[in-house]
Amino acid sequence: MSDRLKDDLSSVELEVIRKGLLSATGFDIGNYKPGQMLRLLSTIMARAGAETFQEYLALLKREPQRIEDFKHFITINVSEFFRDKSLFDYLDRSIFPPLLEKFKSLKIWSAGCASGEEPYSVSILLEERLRQKFFDYEILATDIDDEALEKGKIGVFPAKALKNVSPVLKESYFDVIEAPRREQGQSEFKVQEKLKKRITFQKQDLLLPLETQKFHLVLCRNVVIYFTEAAKNQMYSNLAQTLLPGGVLFTGATENLLNYRDFGFEKLETYFYRKPFLK
Numbered sequence: 074m075s076d077r078l079k080d081d082l083s084s085v086e087l088e089v090i091r092k093g094l095l096s097a098t099g100f101d102i103g104n105y106k107p108g109q110m111l112r113l114l115s116t117i118m119a120r121a122g123a124e125t126f127q128e129y130l131a132l133l134k135r136e137p138q139r140i141e142d143f144k145h146f147i148t149i150n151v152s153e154f155f156r157d158k159s160l161f162d163y164l165d166r167s168i169f170p171p172l173l174e175k176f177k178s179l180k181i182w183s184a185g186c187a188s189g190e191e192p193y194s195v196s197i198l199l200e201e202r203l204r205q206k207f208f209d210y211e212i213l214a215t216d217i218d219d220e221a222l223e224k225g226k227i228g229v230f231p232a233k234a235l236k237n238v239s240p241v242l243k244e245s246y247f248d249v250i251e252a253p254r255r256e257q258g259q260s261e262f263k264v265q266e267k268l269k270k271r272i273t274f275q276k277q278d279l280l281l282p283l284e285t286q287k288f289h290l291v292l293c294r295n296v297v298i299y300f301t302e303a304a305k306n307q308m309y310s311n312l313a314q315t316l317l318p319g320g321v322l323f324t325g326a327t328e329n330l331l332n333y334r335d336f337g338f339e340k341l342e343t344y345f346y347r348k349p350f351l352k
């Protein structure tokens with residue numbers, strides 16, 4: 074860590090930083106684990122050439138573009154298609170069939186979608202099912218990070234993001250953009266319109282009041298890792314309100330909800346929690 078910010082700041086100093094950033098950017102770092110946030114903040118200050126926090130705040134106020142840079146940096150948006158492949162296999166094998174049996178049209182929310190790898194993966198699974206049986210579905214994909222959302226809308230991904238996508242699925246759902254030979258770069262993959270037309274990308278902060286729409290499936294994966302316990306619990310309880318009875322929450326592979334009952338869920342399998350059907 075750079076010495077621009079000490080890692081043993083008092084709670085009063087932390088509060089000054091939190092309030093300063095909240096008023097300059099609208100982003101509340103108080104909902105995130107302090108150690109992680111200070112390390113990220115220290116790095117972004119160093120990149121901006123700010124020696125002190127006050128200098129960095131002044132920069133944010135003088136150059137508004139830095140606000141988006143700040144948000145982009147502080148929200149880590151690494152993702153890939155079919156992240157934790159075995160869990161996506163479970164989703165496909167054990168979650169979709171009963172959902173589709175019960176509901177003929179699915180509303181799905183990828184909450185914290187990064188650049189779209191997650192909602193596009195879900196769309197691929199459903200398009201494959203559509204080959205056998207007709208149903209309808211739509212996907213809402215939200216994130217707090219404008220840059221990630223923009224990438225999602227464009228839908229062009231490097232080969233490494235597709236390492237879990239089989240050659241058959243690549244062929245069916247992507248167009249290859251060959252890298253110019255002399256640049257010796259890697260080819261990129263552009264998602265086809267049949268996936269794009271199912272997904273709406275939209276900005277949403279999961280720590281503010283949530284969607285009023287209701288969903289049959291909500292994916293919220295690898296988003297809460299840096300949230301404080303309180304922020305995490307608040308968010309899961311809000312997400313539970315957005316699920317229809319019988320709807321399922323799919324979490325990340327390190328996000329085993331031990332207190333799922335507190336949010337009114339029943340556990341289907343680790344990482345899959347259902348809002349009970351009405352009796």
Ligand SMILES: C[S@@+](CC[C@H](N)C(=O)[O-])C[C@H]1O[C@@H](n2cnc3c(N)ncnc32)[C@H](O)[C@@H]1O
Pocket residue numbers: 148149150151152153156184185186187188190191215216217218221277278279280293294295296325
């Ligand atoms: C590591 S990515 C996870 C992407 C995808 N869900 C996955 O599992 O691969 C975390 C995403 O959460 C987003 N995020 C972080 N805090 C958020 C918040 N308060 N509201 C909405 N999205 C947030 C970040 O911008 C980032 O794109």
